[in-house]
Amino acid sequence: MTNTISIRANGLTKKFGTFVATDHITFEVYAGEIFGFLGANGAGKTTAMRMLCGLLEPTSGEASVAGYDVYREAESIKKNIGYMSQKFSLYEDLTIQENIRFFGGIYGLSYEGIRQKGNQLLADLGLQSKAKALVGDLPLGWKQKLAFSVAVLHDPKIVFLDEPTGGVDPVTRRQFWDLIYQAAARGVTIFVTTHYMDEAEYCDRVSVMVDGRMDALDSPQNLKEQFGVNSIEEVFYRLARGAQRAD
Numbered sequence: 001m002t003n004t005i006s007i008r009a010n011g012l013t014k015k016f017g018t019f020v021a022t023d024h025i026t027f028e029v030y031a032g033e034i035f036g037f038l039g040a041n042g043a044g045k046t047t048a049m050r051m052l053c054g055l056l057e058p059t060s061g062e063a064s065v066a067g068y069d070v071y072r073e074a075e076s077i078k079k080n081i082g083y084m085s086q087k088f089s090l091y092e093d094l095t096i097q098e099n100i101r102f103f104g105g106i107y108g109l110s111y112e113g114i115r116q117k118g119n120q121l122l123a124d125l126g127l128q129s130k131a132k133a134l135v136g137d138l139p140l141g142w143k144q145k146l147a148f149s150v151a152v153l154h155d156p157k158i159v160f161l162d163e164p165t166g167g168v169d170p171v172t173r174r175q176f177w178d179l180i181y182q183a184a185a186r187g188v189t190i191f192v193t194t195h196y197m198d199e200a201e202y203c204d205r206v207s208v209m210v211d212g213r214m215d216a217l218d219s220p221q222n223l224k225e226q227f228g229v230n231s232i233e234e235v236f237y238r239l240a241r242g243a244q245r246a247d
């Protein structure tokens with residue numbers, strides 16, 4: 001982690017009609033940091049993430065991602081980030097190799113770049129012999145590891161992960177987090193939402209959204225000390241139990 005700012009939000013707000021989904025959130029994320037973005041269902045995480053990815057125009061406030069402004073330079077943001085969610089991932093009816101070629105093309109890599117990075121990816125994951133297997137036939141944990149590796153194929157500065165490990169066992173989640181650590185060690189900024197509180201403990205800093213506001217932001221250790229509790233799970237419940245939204 002460095003002192004270079006990778007994501008900066010200042011009073012970032014999104015309203016749908018009169019409903020304030022994301023309410024004046026202000027924070028900074030540093031290059032190479034693993035930043036946990038927690039909140040109960042409906043707290044406003046996806047809305048905030050969509051604004052930061054250049055997919056949704058804010059109602060007010062400011063934000064920049066990789067140095068690009070979310071209002072004026074959304075297209076540049078899209079080119080400089082990776083994105084992976086539990087819902088939108090790889091194409092199940094394409095092979096591993098076809099997915100790599102497809103997403104490599106979308107990310108603007110050359111034919112040679114796709115070939116080189118694709119081979120490296122398959123070697124790193126130990127999937128060389130499975131290159132022609134349909135993604136739909138892989139176990140969920142493998143799909144997620146592959147989806148993450150594809151999301152960073154073009155060496156983005158920042159990767160946004162929206163509940164990337166939903167539904168898999170703790171051992172596979174731990175392996176997934178090894179990939180996250182390796183990317184962070186290369187200087188990639190990781191912005192990750194999760195409902196697994198053990199994963200929150202792996203983050204450099206954790207923020208907690210409550211009813212659209214960012215009610216806490218600090219390292220896991222500092223948050224536990226601040227709330228006088230032994231786990232991030234306890235910190236989360238203390239903050240979230242006062243929430244008004246039940247989505």
Ligand SMILES: Nc1ncnc2c1ncn2[C@@H]1O[C@H](COP(=O)(O)OP(=O)(O)OP(=O)(O)O)[C@@H](O)[C@H]1O
Pocket residue numbers: 016019021039040041042043044045046047048245247
């Ligand atoms: N396009 C929209 N129009 C109206 N309301 C919306 C829209 N998108 C989101 N909302 C509302 O904004 C609130 C925040 O939603 P958001 O999806 O950002 O929450 P979240 O923290 O990501 O929750 P989850 O963990 O369930 O994905 C919710 O009450 C949701 O119903």
